Amino acid sequence: MTIIEKAPAKINLGLDICGKCDDGYHELEMIMLSVDLNDYVTVTERSDHQVVMTSNSHRMPHNAKNDVVKAAELIRSRYGIKQGVTIDLEKRIPICAGLGGGSSDAAATLRALDKLWQLNLSKQELIELGFAIGSDVPYCLEAGCAYIAGKGEVVEPLSASLSSxxxxxxxxxxxxxxxxxxxxxxxxxxxxxxxxxxxxxxxxxxxxxxxxxxxxxxxxxxxxxxxxxxxxxxxxxxxxxxxxxxxxxxxxxxxxxxxxxxxxxxxxxxxxxxxxxxxxxxx
Structure with a gap:
């Protein structure tokens, strides 16, 4: 079985630093918006127990240092999944660019594996998994237009449209x-x-x-x-x-x-x- 998920880039229409938390993280308020520049994540079942990543880009690690692999290993350990998977990442979003490509890829991986392994995870479960990977991942799970607060874990979708x-x-x-x-x-x-x-x-x-x-x-x-x-x-x-x-x-x-x-x-x-x-x- 194979699942393909689109991973759109984001832009920050607004990004405000509200303060610094005791744990060293910063408290943020943001308005994020997705744009039509996308990576594509394809997950395919394997007959063994390995997590294998492939990609058209060689400018990033293809191992556990990559958020895509982190997402797969996290969801497997959290829910006791033994099944292996091949994750192919087609990169179109520039790397280290401030466009949320890595976070969007991780979010797309979580969505794809939820479908592949028929876990039927709730929105809150996906957000908790996403936040364990990175602060932008909870937003990227649904993308679109949203208000973000806290360290990134508070995501409020906005019924706003900007045709631009x-x-x-x-x-x-x-x-x-x-x-x-x-x-x-x-x-x-x-x-x-x-x-x-x-x-x-x-x-x-x-x-x-x-x-x-x-x-x-x-x-x-x-x-x-x-x-x-x-x-x-x-x-x-x-x-x-x-x-x-x-x-x-x-x-x-x-x-x-x-x-x-x-x-x-x-x-x-x-x-x-x-x-x-x-x-x-x-x-």
């Missing part, structure tokens, strides 16, 4: 999320109006949404990688309504109301950076 073209630009370097979070000073970091953004999304007030969007991590990442600001400036000059870093970076996304405007931004960035994508939002 998105241009993604990934520079030819990665960013370590762990290193960026170590630089956070909760007393001086730029705050983002997540409550205002959430209200604007729910009332479909596009202009209010643009005015509330922001990313508390931008200043830290741009200080380390000033080229990100250059990308933002170039996208805005080409006609983007807004250009904002996603997650801890380094990918910058631009929102454009029409395909024609998105083409203009896309063409301005193509050649300036190697990895440029024109996609749609998935609400």
């Amino acid at each position: 073209w998105v241009v993604l630009v990934k520079p030819d370097f990665g960013v370590s999320t762990r290193k960026i979070f170590k630089e956070i000073d909760v007393d001086s970091i730029t705050r983002v109006d997540i409550a205002g953004l959430k209200k604007a999304m729910l009332t479909s007030d596009y202009d209010a949404m643009l005015s509330c969007m922001g990313n508390s991590l931008e200043d830290i990442t741009i200080m380390k990688r000033p080229f990100i600001q250059t990308i933002k400036d170039r996208m805005l000059a080409a006609g983007a309504d807004i250009a904002l870093m996603s997650g801890s970076g380094p990918t910058v996304f631009a929102l454009c109301p029409t395909a024609k405007r998105a083409d203009r931004v896309y063409n301005a960035m193509k050649g300036f950076c190697k990895e440029v994508y024109k996609v749609r939002t998935l609400s």
